[in-house]
Every structure is written in C-alpha cells, then in structure tokens.
Amino acid sequence: MVQSKSTLSDIAKLAKVSIKTASRVVRKESKVSPKTRAAVEDAIKILNYRPSVAPRAAVGSKSYVIGLVFDNPNASYIVELLQGALEQARKDGYHLIVEPVNLSSPSIIEDINNLLIQSNLDGMILPPPLCDEPSILKTLISAGKPFVRISPSISDELGLRVEINDHDAAKNMTNKLITLGHKSIGFVTGRKGTATTRRRLAGFYAAMKDARLAVPNEFVLEGNFEYKSALIAGEQLLNQEKRPTAIFASNDEMAAGLIAAAHKAGLSVPGDLSIAGFDDSMVATVVWPQLTTVRQPIKDMAATAVRILIEQCRAEKDYNPSNELLSTEIITRGSTAAKEGN
Amino acid sequence: MVQSKSTLSDIAKLAKVSIKTASRVVRKESKVSPKTRAAVEDAIKILNYRPSVAPRAAVGSKSYVIGLVFDNPNASYIVELLQGALEQARKDGYHLIVEPVNLSSPSIIEDINNLLIQSNLDGMILPPPLCDEPSILKTLISAGKPFVRISPSISDELGLRVEINDHDAAKNMTNKLITLGHKSIGFVTGRKGTATTRRRLAGFYAAMKDARLAVPNEFVLEGNFEYKSALIAGEQLLNQEKRPTAIFASNDEMAAGLIAAAHKAGLSVPGDLSIAGFDDSMVATVVWPQLTTVRQPIKDMAATAVRILIEQCRAEKDYNPSNELLSTEIITRGSTAAKEGN
DNA sequence: CTGAAAGCGCTTACAG
DNA sequence: CTGAAAGCGCTTACAG
Numbered sequence: 234m235v236q237s238k239s240t241l242s243d244i245a246k247l248a249k250v251s252i253k254t255a256s257r258v259v260r261k262e263s264k265v266s267p268k269t270r271a272a273v274e275d276a277i278k279i280l281n282y283r284p285s286v287a288p289r290a291a292v293g294s295k296s297y298v299i300g301l302v303f304d305n306p307n308a309s310y311i312v313e314l315l316q317g318a319l320e321q322a323r324k325d326g327y328h329l330i331v332e333p334v335n336l337s338s339p340s341i342i343e344d345i346n347n348l349l350i351q352s353n354l355d356g357m358i359l360p361p362p363l364c365d366e367p368s369i370l371k372t373l374i375s376a377g378k379p380f381v382r383i384s385p386s387i388s389d390e391l392g393l394r395v396e397i398n399d400h401d402a403a404k405n406m407t408n409k410l411i412t413l414g415h416k417s418i419g420f421v422t423g424r425k426g427t428a429t430t431r432r433r434l435a436g437f438y439a440a441m442k443d444a445r446l447a448v449p450n451e452f453v454l455e456g457n458f459e460y461k462s463a464l465i466a467g468e469q470l471l472n473q474e475k476r477p478t479a480i481f482a483s484n485d486e487m488a489a490g491l492i493a494a495a496h497k498a499g500l501s502v503p504g505d506l507s508i509a510g511f512d513d514s515m516v517a518t519v520v521w522p523q524l525t526t527v528r529q530p531i532k533d534m535a536a537t538a539v540r541i542l543i544e545q546c547r548a549e550k551d552y553n554p555s556n557e558l559l560s561t562e563i564i565t566r567g568s569t570a571a572k573e574g575n
Numbered sequence: 576m577v578q579s580k581s582t583l584s585d586i587a588k589l590a591k592v593s594i595k596t597a598s599r600v601v602r603k604e605s606k607v608s609p610k611t612r613a614a615v616e617d618a619i620k621i622l623n624y625r626p627s628v629a630p631r632a633a634v635g636s637k638s639y640v641i642g643l644v645f646d647n648p649n650a651s652y653i654v655e656l657l658q659g660a661l662e663q664a665r666k667d668g669y670h671l672i673v674e675p676v677n678l679s680s681p682s683i684i685e686d687i688n689n690l691l692i693q694s695n696l697d698g699m700i701l702p703p704p705l706c707d708e709p710s711i712l713k714t715l716i717s718a719g720k721p722f723v724r725i726s727p728s729i730s731d732e733l734g735l736r737v738e739i740n741d742h743d744a745a746k747n748m749t750n751k752l753i754t755l756g757h758k759s760i761g762f763v764t765g766r767k768g769t770a771t772t773r774r775r776l777a778g779f780y781a782a783m784k785d786a787r788l789a790v791p792n793e794f795v796l797e798g799n800f801e802y803k804s805a806l807i808a809g810e811q812l813l814n815q816e817k818r819p820t821a822i823f824a825s826n827d828e829m830a831a832g833l834i835a836a837a838h839k840a841g842l843s844v845p846g847d848l849s850i851a852g853f854d855d856s857m858v859a860t861v862v863w864p865q866l867t868t869v870r871q872p873i874k875d876m877a878a879t880a881v882r883i884l885i886e887q888c889r890a891e892k893d894y895n896p897s898n899e900l901l902s903t904e905i906i907t908r909g910s911t912a913a914k915e916g917n
Numbered sequence: 918c919t920g921a922a923a924g925c926g927c928t929t930a931c932a933g
Numbered sequence: 934c935t936g937a938a939a940g941c942g943c944t945t946a947c948a949g
Contacts, residue, residue, distance in 0.1 A: 238692050240926060251936045256928070264934055283693045287632035288927035292941040295928095296629065308654040315657075316675050323674075328694065331673045332665075346636050350580050350672065351625045460861055486861060490847050493863035515650050519802055519826050519828060521835035582942060593920045598944070606918055630943035634925040637944090 235522055239280040247276040257285055286328055296353040298328045299339045299542055300344060303360050304336045307458075307486070309515040310531060313362055314383075319536030323468055325543045330354065338364060340370055355546045358538050359392075365427070379545045381538040382445035386428035393545065394556040395538045399429055402527045402561040403436030403481070406509055409525075409563055411444045415507060419452040419470060421463050421487050433483050433511065452477055456487045463487030464519035469493030471506070478506065478572050483515045485510035488524050488568070503570035513564050522567030530559050581622040589618040595599055601626055607894050628670055638695040640670045641884055644687060645702050648864055649800075651857040651872060656702055656725075659877030667885045671697065678704060678770030684714055691718055695768070697888045701734075701879050707769070719888045723880040728770035735887065736898040737880045741771055744869045744903040745823070751867075751905055752821045753786045756914035757849060761794040761812060761819035763805050763829050773852065775825050794819055798829050805829030809836025813848070820848065827852035827859045828886045830866050830910070845912035853905050864909030870903050 245255040250269060257265050258273040266274075266535075276282070290296035303316050305311055315331060322527050324331040330352055334344050348354065349372075356379040363369055363384035370391050373380045380392040388394070410418055420437045423430035434453070441448050451473070454466035463482055470476060471494055482488040488510030492502055500506050502522055510517060513528035537557050587597040592611060599607050599616040601624075618624070632638035637644075644658050647653055657673060664671040670696055676686050689690035691697065691714075698721040705711055706724035712733050715722045722734040730736070744846050752760055762779045765772035776795070783790050793815075803826055812818060813836055824830040830852030834844055842848050844864055850860060855870035887896050 242926080252927085254934090254935055255837040256853065257935090260928090266934060283689050285633070285695060285926060286693050287629045287638065287695060288925070288941080290629035290941090291627070291633045291926085291943075292928045308721040311657075312653050315653075315673070319675050328672065331657070331661070333661050347625050351628050354631060361685070451832060481946080489861040490864075496863050516857075516861050519831040520840050520862055521831075584942080594943085595920055596918090599919085602944090608918060611918080627942060630941070632925090633927075633942085634944045700932080 238285070238354040239282045241282075243280055244273060244276045244282050247280065247504030249271040251459040254351050258365075261322075270402060275451040289553045290353045295546065296355055297326065298330055298352055298354055299356050299358065299539065299546070300330045300348055300352065300354045301358040301360075302332045302348070302363055303333050304363055305360060307514065310360075310484060310512070313531040317532035317538045320544070321536035321539040322543075325540070327355075327543055329539070332376045334363070341366075342368055345369060345372055349373075349378060352424075356542045357537070358542060359383065359385075360535075361385070361427075361429075363557060379542060381509070381542045383534055383537055383538050384429060386426075388428070393538075393541050393554050394533050395541070395559065396556070397414060397529055397534070397559050400430035400439070402438040402529075403433040403483075403511070404440040405436075405561075406511070406527050406563055407437045407440035408444075409565075410507065410509060410569065411440065411574045412444065413479070413507065413569060415477075415479040416446055416572075417452070417475075417477040417479070418446070418448070419454065420448075420484040421454045421456040421466055421480065421491065423483040423487075425455065427484060428481060437481060449475075452550050456483060458484050458487065458494075460490040464494050465546065467491040468497060471495060471498040471500060476506075479509070479569070480506065481509045481511075483511055485512045485524055485526055488526070489516050489520045492568070503568055504573075507569040507572075509569055517564070517566070520568075525566050526564050528562045528564050530561070534559055578754060580627070583624075583626070584617045585622055587622050588825045589622065594629055599854065629800050631670040632695045637888065638697055639668065640672055640694055641698050641700065641881065641888070642672045642674065642690055642694065642696045643700040643702075644674045644676050644705055646692070647702060647745065649856065652702075652854070655873040656877045657748075659874035660700060663878035663881040663884075666757055669697075669881075669885055671881070675863070678708060684706075684710055687711060687714055688718070691720060693717075696720060698884045700877070700884060701725065701727075702877075703727065703769075703771075718784045721884060723884045723887075725876055725880050725910045726771060728768075730770070733814035735880075735883050735896050737876050737883070737897070737901065739871055739876070739901050739903050742778040744780070744871075745775040745825075745853070746782045747778075747780045747903075748823060748853070748869050748905055749782035751907075752787075752823060752849065752851060752911065753782065753788065755821070755911060757819075757821040758787070758788055758795070758914075759817075759819040759821070760790070761796065761822040762790075763796045763798040763808055763822065763824040765825040765829075766799040767797065772825060779823060791817075792869070798825060798832075800826050800829065802832040802835075805832030806835050810839060813837060813840040813842060818848075821851070821911070822848065823851045823917050824855075825853055827854045827856045827866055827868055830868070831858050831862045833863055834864075834910070845910055846915075849911040849914075850912055859906070859908070867907050867908050867911040870904045872903070872905050876901055 245252045272359040323469040364385040491508050510524040510526035513526045517524040517526050587594045702725045704729040798804040852866040852868035855868045859866040861870050
C-alpha cells in the first residue's frame, strides 16, 4: 500500500518489455498490442507505479503541469475555484501550480513569465480580474502557452473562455422579486467598467422593462463589489422619503452591506425591505437573515476551465476548441419576502 | 524583459566557467572565489536565468518543492493560509504544491503518498484538521519527509509545530468583556475533542475565576465551530429567563450564529447582548454589527511554517529545529458594548 | 577554489 | 507493434 518510488524501468523489467513500451502504456498511446498492454498494466498495479512529474517536464515539450494565478480579494471565490480546478486536474493526471500575484505590482509580467519558465507550464487558468489584463494575455500568447479565462470582461477571441450568462441570471432574479409583488426595486452595481457589472445591470433593466416597471435613476446605486460600498450607498438611499421595497445587489458581500444599512435605518429585513444577492458565497449563509441569491457554479467553472485547457494541451492540430457557458440557479432564503399588501 | 528559457550552460559559457561552477553560484554554495561569483552573477542577470524546477527534482534528493494539503471547510482560513505559505515559499526560492484532500476518504493515505512520490516533495505543511490524523503523520515519518503542523490538537513531538496561545487569547478576550462591566458571560465551545476547543474554554474559565465571577453550567454551550451549532445553542439559551449579558464564541462563524439567535429572540446586539468571536475571519466584517474578535495571524503562521520547514530541508545534521508560538490581538468592533447601568 | 564525467527517470526522434 | 540510443537541464560524487 504505502510504497516508495518505483520507476519505469522497474515496470519494464517486470513486464518483460522495453522501457519505451512501458512508457507507451503509461502515456496511453495507441500502438501497443493488447497482450503487451495488459502485462504492463499488471506491473504498474503490482508496483503501484506513478510517473514522476519532474523528468517528464525536464525532457519533453509537455510538463503535465498547469498554472492557476489569482489576485482576487474574495476568499470564498478563490477557495471554490481552487477546489474545482485541483479536482479536475487530478482527474486528468495533471498537476496544478497555484500562485497569488499582485495585479498592481510592477513585476507582475516578470512574475508570470518566471512561473512559466521555471515550471515549464503547459498552460494557464486566468480568473478575474487577471483575465482582463492585456499585458498578461500578451505574455502568454508570445510564450505560445494556451490559456483559459474565467468570466472575462472583454469577449475578444484571445484564448478560451468559461462564463455564465450574467444577463439572464440577473433578469431571472429581478423577475423573482417582481413576482413577489415588488414594484419599487433598487439595484447596486458592481465595480465600474467590468462586463459582469454591465451585464447584471442590463439584465435587471430588461426584467423591469418587460414588467413595465419604472426605475428611477436614484434607485440604481454604484457599488464596487465590496461590503462598504453597498453600506454607504444603502444608507444614503434608505434615509430618503421615497425608497424601494426591494434591492438587488450585484454580489453577496454588497447584499450583506445592505442588510447592515437597513439595520441602521431601523428597517427590518425582509419585512420592510427585501434584499437579494449574487454568487451564493459563504457570506450568504452567515448573515441574518440568510440571503436569497444567484448561485454561480464557481467550482464547475474552474473544473471546466481546467478540462478544456488540458484538452487543448493534448490536442492535435485539427482540434477546434470551444468556449463554455454554464448556467446559474436562484437560491431562495430568508432575505426576501412577498411585499405586504399584495 | 520577457525572455525565453536560458540554461545553466548558457550561463557557464557567458561567464567562461564550467557548468558545475555556475551551478555552485546559483545554489549559493560557499566555495567560489568572489571574482568568479561576480562573473556568474552578471551572466545570470544578463540572461535573466531561472533554474528549472524539473531537472533539479529529477536528479537530486532535493526537489525544492513542498506540499500543502488541506481539508478545511473554512474558506477564509484556507485563503489566508495559502497566501502566507505561497509568499514565503517564493521568497525562499521554493515552489508550493497545493492539494485539497478528503480526510474521510479511504484513499487519503494513498493520495498523500502519491503526491509525495510523484512530485518528490521535500516536505509538507499540515494545517488542522489534517495535522491531527496519526496515519498521515506516520506516512510522512516512514517516508522520511519533514513536516510542520499548524495548530495541532495534540502536542506530541512529531515534526515541528506552529501555534498560537489559545488559552491566553481567550483569557484576554474574557477579561475585556469583564472590564466592560459584564458579570454574566456565556461561552460557546468549538468542536469536541480538539485542543483548540479545550484551551479556549480553559482561558475563559481562568479569566472568570480570576475575577471571582460564577459560570453557571448552562452558560457554557457546546458548539462545533459551525454557524448552525451556535444558532441552535444560542436560541435555546436566550429564550430562558436567566441569560448572560455577553457571550464569547470560540470562532467568528459561531458568533455570527449567535447574532442570528439574538435577532430571533428579539434582542439587540450589542444593546441587550454583547457578542465576541475568535479568528478575525472575513465573517467578522460582513455581519451586522461587525464582530469584536481575536485576530489570529493565520498568514504569519503559514509563512512561519514554510520558513521552518525549508530551514529543516536545508539543514545539516547538527540543525536543531524549534517550534514557534505566535501572538494574537484583540480587535474591537461593534458587537460588544459596556453593560448598561455601569 | 574549479572542472570533466556520470546519471536522475523519463521522452523524443529514429530504426526495424 | 516494439526497441536501442541520445538527450532534457540539472546535481552528485570524484579528481585535481
């Protein structure tokens, strides 16, 4: 069970074939006779053989190692991302190197380049906001390394993309609030300039328009995905005479900020004010009341990103890669309620 | 700036020395003349040379790669751990392989062993709860790999340890509540059987005893570090006639659960009830009111763990490693207040 | 203090 | 379908 290192030549000796043939079986190449293959596979099992990652990378064009870099303040997002990516990489027999980088550091390009060179990476996963930094994309392209971007803001055709449909998800959540009887609905946007922010806002407007409900300008607040931005915006809005009966925040942290603002304004949630979030991150279940929110399949997205990156690494020339669009789900919890009087 | 791979022999050629001597400089060995060293260092700079990680691992006893495995549901804990560990590893010129494992999986030992073999790890970092699993420790010991445990429950002398003083931290927080005028103070414990749980509870009792304050048995509630356990325990306690004016939870998630229980019981925090947490995790600042809590230097702990692991990897035989004890800090926020009437 | 040789465990051409 | 040879970029003994 617990054994120490056995090598390819051990396998070859036991299976009575050459090292080369043993290697063929390990790497699942096609041109091996069934009988030979079986013999080698037996040997692999008996010796509990695992190919060492280092010599593979030392010799070949492929290292069987991919990289995931991140610079995202949202802890729960990162952890889910990691778990999805690591599980998929393991399934596909690849190793994953994880590196936090600093997008505002002057050495970021050098850092990424060093990672590429030192570890001879086969490719890279780029979650937001790194996926939107042109200089990083350029570095990868000029190094000839494939990459997959997760939820990029810019939909150009550089590398592959894994996304959700932010527009439709936001529209669905807005429809849910409308169905609960709300007519005055506020919205808190994400960080300015990102596609996510734009698309979620557009989905909100689309649902309101379909329902022929007006959206006063002062009901659309500018946030930046952080708790504090929503707390400030919410305080301002809720102290006015005219205020919405429901607010939809572009992520869960900001929804938590709105709950705090409601408390400060002496309003009860969801009695006086319904609040909805986006992400279904850990925050959603540690605030009171717990958040009604849009579940984003972050783990799936990361796993999908790894899968299509590896497909591309393994691919022959005629391979035609495709982007992936994953679906979302509304999770109903205590922060929303039917509007009283309906 | 952005360059592709240069090798040790490129360096040797440029510096007009042998590959071996170039290697000596790269590896910071001592027996090189200053003049030779300078020439090689110049060449390294000019060619932007970075040693490839793969051949190092392929050939030598040392791979310059260490592993961090984790199985912890607390996202913010993991992310801080990763950042601290990755930064320190990079500083020391090591690479870090991160792997989520499943403690309840029957294949966990095999998984860890495979990781050890495939990546030829120099050593491993074990955060809780993995650091308390005897079979994992045994695997590492029999493989001859050094390891560092973070906050282990059991203080045996296997490997190195990095810890905080849970007892004194809990005692300090309890003293803070006492100083605020609270005399009836409740406590919610962590998961049964862990040393952390025991030590924090003991610290609480110690402070209460010093202040000659009674602790009724029904004021000490059993939790398990999760939100829900504290919500249930809190609901039960707060609906009784006799209830504490302050409760100290063994972590932030449970403190968040207590806030929810207080809301349900119609009590305001901190007006009717002060609540304190432990960890200063992300939860602490997204609940309302924000939590007064004990800041645990998770990032520092991870960095320290990596540092002493690498010291041990590099060490000669006469190296005498030592465990590390890091200090904590009380962070005061809105969830605690002076008891009214004082 | 410095170097020429052998080898780590694999993979990549090249033959048969 | 199978194998003997050369080599990846580095490090580890061994000499001088």
